[in-house]
Amino acid sequence: MQVRREKRAKLLADGRQPYPVEVPRTHTLAEVRDKWGSLETGQETDDVVGVAGRVVFVRNTGKLCFATVQEGFGLTADGARLQLMLSLAEVGEESLAAWKSDVDLGDHVFVEGRVISSRRGELSVMATSWQMAAKALRPLPTLHNELSEETRVRQRHADMVVRDEAREMVRIRAAVTRSVRETLHGEGFLEIETPVLQLVHGGATARPFRTHLNAFDQDMTLRIALELFLKRAMVGGIDRVYEMGRIFRNEGLDSSHSAEFTMLEAYQAWGDQRTIAAVTQQVIVDAADTAIGTRQIEPAQAGDGRETIDLDGEWPWIGMYEALSHELGEEVGVDTPRDRLTAYAEQHELEVDPAWVDQKIAIELFELLAEPKLVQPTFVCDYPEIAQPLARPHRSKPGLVEAWDLFIGGVERGTGFSELIDPVIQRERLVAQSKAAAAGDEEAMQLDEDFLAALEFGVPPMGGLGLGIDRLLMLLTGAGIRETILFPLLKPGS
Numbered sequence: 001m002q003v004r005r006e007k008r009a010k011l012l013a014d015g016r017q018p019y020p021v022e023v024p025r026t027h028t029l030a031e032v033r034d035k036w037g038s039l040e041t042g043q044e045t046d047d048v049v050g051v052a053g054r055v056v057f058v059r060n061t062g063k064l065c066f067a068t069v070q071e072g073f074g075l076t077a078d079g080a081r082l083q084l085m086l087s088l089a090e091v092g093e094e095s096l097a098a099w100k101s102d103v104d105l106g107d108h109v110f111v112e113g114r115v116i117s118s119r120r121g122e123l124s125v126m127a128t129s130w131q132m133a134a135k136a137l138r139p140l141p142t143l144h145n146e147l148s149e150e151t152r153v154r155q156r157h158a159d160m161v162v163r164d165e166a167r168e169m170v171r172i173r174a175a176v177t178r179s180v181r182e183t184l185h186g187e188g189f190l191e192i193e194t195p196v197l198q199l200v201h202g203g204a205t206a207r208p209f210r211t212h213l214n215a216f217d218q219d220m221t222l223r224i225a226l227e228l229f230l231k232r233a234m235v236g237g238i239d240r241v242y243e244m245g246r247i248f249r250n251e252g253l254d255s256s257h258s259a260e261f262t263m264l265e266a267y268q269a270w271g272d273q274r275t276i277a278a279v280t281q282q283v284i285v286d287a288a289d290t291a292i293g294t295r296q297i298e299p300a301q302a303g304d305g306r307e308t309i310d311l312d313g314e315w316p317w318i319g320m321y322e323a324l325s326h327e328l329g330e331e332v333g334v335d336t337p338r339d340r341l342t343a344y345a346e347q348h349e350l351e352v353d354p355a356w357v358d359q360k361i362a363i364e365l366f367e368l369l370a371e372p373k374l375v376q377p378t379f380v381c382d383y384p385e386i387a388q389p390l391a392r393p394h395r396s397k398p399g400l401v402e403a404w405d406l407f408i409g410g411v412e413r414g415t416g417f418s419e420l421i422d423p424v425i426q427r428e429r430l431v432a433q434s435k436a437a438a439a440g441d442e443e444a445m446q447l448d449e450d451f452l453a454a455l456e457f458g459v460p461p462m463g464g465l466g467l468g469i470d471r472l473l474m475l476l477t478g479a480g481i482r483e484t485i486l487f488p489l490l491k492p493g494s
Contacts, residue, residue, distance in 0.1 A: 004137045007102050011132060018135035023110035026050040029071045030080040032115060033123060041121035045114060051082065051125055052110040052133050054161065056140075060100045063088040069109065073160075073167045075174070083124040084111050090128050099130060106136030153482050154490060169483060172291045173473055179290035180244060180264060180469070183283050189240040189266055194229035196222060196246070202430070202445040203227030203390070206249040209259075222248035226265040227390065227464070231419070232454045234267050234462060242266035244469065255480040256411060259489050262469040269460045272418040273402045276463030277315075277379055280406060280414055284377075284472065285311050292476050297409075307375060309409055309475075317404070319382035320366050327369040332362065334384050334399035341365070359384035374407035379416075389429040389445065391417040406467075408475055414467035421462065423455040 011018045027035075027049045036045065053069030065086040073079040088096050090113070103109060113127040141147055141155075141162050152159040152166065159166040181191065199218070201208040203225025213220050226243045233241045244264045253259060264283070268276055288295050288311055295311035321333050328344055341361040345352045350368055352361055362384065374380070381404040382397060391401035402418035420426050430452070436444035473484035482488045 001137055001139075004104060004135065004139075007104070008135050008137065011102065011135065016132065018132050020131070020133065023052055023131060023133050024050045024112070025052045025110065028077070028080070029053055029069065029082040030077055032082055032125070033080055036115045037123055039115070039117035039123060041117055042119055044116040044126075047115045048112065048128075049115055049125060050110065050112045051084075052108060053082065054136075055103060055105055055107050055109055056081065056161075058103065058105060063096075065096065065099060067103070067109075069111075070161070073171075075171070078164075079161075079167060083118065083122045084109075084113075084127060084130075085116075085118065085124050086111075086127045086130065090126055091130065095130065102132065104136060104139070106138070106140040107132065108134035108136075149482075150493075153488055154493060156487055169473075169477065169479065170486060172477060173469075173484065173486070175291040176287045176473060176476070177244065177262075177469065179287045180283055183286045184240075184242050184266060184279075187240065187279060187282070189242045189268075190238055191242055191244070192230070192233055192238075193245065194223075194226055194233075194243055196248075198223050200446045200448040200450070202433075202448050202451065204249075205389070205433075205443045205445065207251055207442045209248045209250045224249050225466070226263060227466075228448060228451045230265055230267055231459065231464075232451065234269060235454045235457050235459045239269040240267070253489070255482075256471065256474065258470065258481050258485060261481070261485070264467040264469055265465065267419065267462050267464045269462050271463035272461065273381065273404055273416050273463055276416045276465045277404060277406075279463075280416060280465050280467060281315055281377070283467065284408075284413075287472060288476060297475065297478075309375060309377070311377060311408075315377040315379060315406075317379045317381055320380050320384075320387075321362065321382065323370040323374075323380060324362060324366045327373075328365075334359065334362075336362070357386060359386045363387055371407060371412070372410040375410055377406065377408045379404040379406055388415075388417060389433055390420055390426075392420045392422075393425070411471065411474070413471050413475060414465060416463065416465040419462045419464045421455065421459050423452055426455055427452055 008018045029051055032049055032051060053071040055067050056070045057068035059066045067084045068081050069084055070079050070081045086096055086099055109130055110133045111125055111127045111130045113125045116124055116126050118124050141158055147159060147163065197220045199220060201221040201224050206224040208221035208224050211220050211222065224247055226245060226247065230241055230243060242265060244262065246260055247263045248260045250259065266279065268279065285295060297309040325331050338358045341358055342352055344365055345361060348368060350364060382394065382400045383403050384399060385401050388401050388403040391403035394400040394402050404416050405412050406414045430445060430447050433445040434447040437446060470481050470484045474481060
């Protein structure tokens with residue numbers, strides 16, 4: 001780095017700019033490849049182009065120097081590369097010497113010259129002049145050495161320069177988010193934005209991040225869900241509404257959880273858990289078609305080592321207690337006594353927290369025994385009331401709610417409800433949550449009087465969905481969550 005800084009200083013001392021405002025580029029590297037890629041070995045042209053890119057390979061010999069430059073990538077461009085050739089006869093002794101002394105790997109350079117094909121058949125630009133476009137003061141990793149996972153996520157800027165997979169992940173994520181918006185637009189949903197800073201945290205059971213608003217001398221939290229403000233928009237008369245935004249949960253980090261992640265939530269007036277499930281399925285299928293071009297996800301790609309995941313066809317529904325009963329080999333339900341549930345827990349080495357209610361034990365058993373086996377897309381429904389405080393009581397099954405979780409590849413990917421719209425029952429649920437919070441439950445929701453006041457204006461029956469965009473990317477690519485998030489949150493490091 002010291003040597004590079006000295007080279008920067010030398011450029012300035014010689015009256016040359018290490019970071020010029022612009023260079024006279026006439027063609028991208030991809031355009032050169034498209035237009036002249038059919039040149040035969042050794043063929044030369046008189047066509048002069050001005051090209052620029054980052055130096056990713058350099059070989060300086062006596063009278064002829066070679067370099068490979070790479071340009072940026074975008075929606076369709078993939079960081080095209082092109083060979084540059086600098087000869088003593090074409091650029092002169094002084095310019096060639098300056099190239100050899102000033103240019104390092106990672107620098108951005110501009111070259112003007114003729115388009116040719118080298119003796120080895122490599123499409124090239126034979127330079128007649130060159131200049132520095134941006135001097136790199138820190139060396140990049142080499143193209144030939146594998147970056148460690150830690151280096152990849154800590155230096156994503158370098159990762160994208162040297163690794164095709166990193167660039168492809170950026171494009172796939174962009175394709176997925178674009179597809180989600182297009183699908184929902186086609187279904188008549190309006191996209192809105194809701195506050196990130198909130199006075200009351202709610203919409204999910206999760207521990208929030210806390211902050212302070214100096215202007216009001218007011219403690220605030222970062223949102224843990226998008227739900228409550230979207231429902232206020234429904235009260236205001238929007239029939240179909242959604243938001244795709246960042247949410248923040250102050251919880252553990254692992255291969256499938258991040259402290260900040262992207263969530264899609266959508267609400268559909270005059271719908272229920274079944275109609276919103278159909279919307280969810282369409283969103284996922286369209287994303288697969290757009291981003292990876294197939295609805296069959298191979299085991300290695302899915303990361304689960306099991307059968308191919310098939311997103312086509314009808315996705316089955318199964319009750320939570322039905323799935324648990326199948327795994328236990330005995331019938332269990334919302335009224336199963338606690339002693340039987342604790343016996344099952346002991347049998348399967350599940351440690352039971354004494355504070356858990358009976359329904360919580362059943363949910364934990366389901367997560368332990370049934371979830372990992374739900375490889376094909378499956379809507380698990382008929383949860384006990386404790387699972388979803390914002391879902392409508394089941395219309396025909398007492399003690400249950402009309403809510404589902406969608407499992408694909410043994411992982412929960414999204415959730416949906418026949419939404420609770422009765423403000424009296426909603427108040428009862430939130431009061432219970434508030435009491436749990438007062439008793440020390442850091443994940444319980446707070447009582448949100450503004451939300452309840454809005455709900456009391458009346459809102460039509462509706463279905464609602466929540467879909468983790470990062471987990472959708474994990475499904476489609478087989479990558480961990482730190483790979484799907486371009487700049488994930490990390491512990492401080494060197």
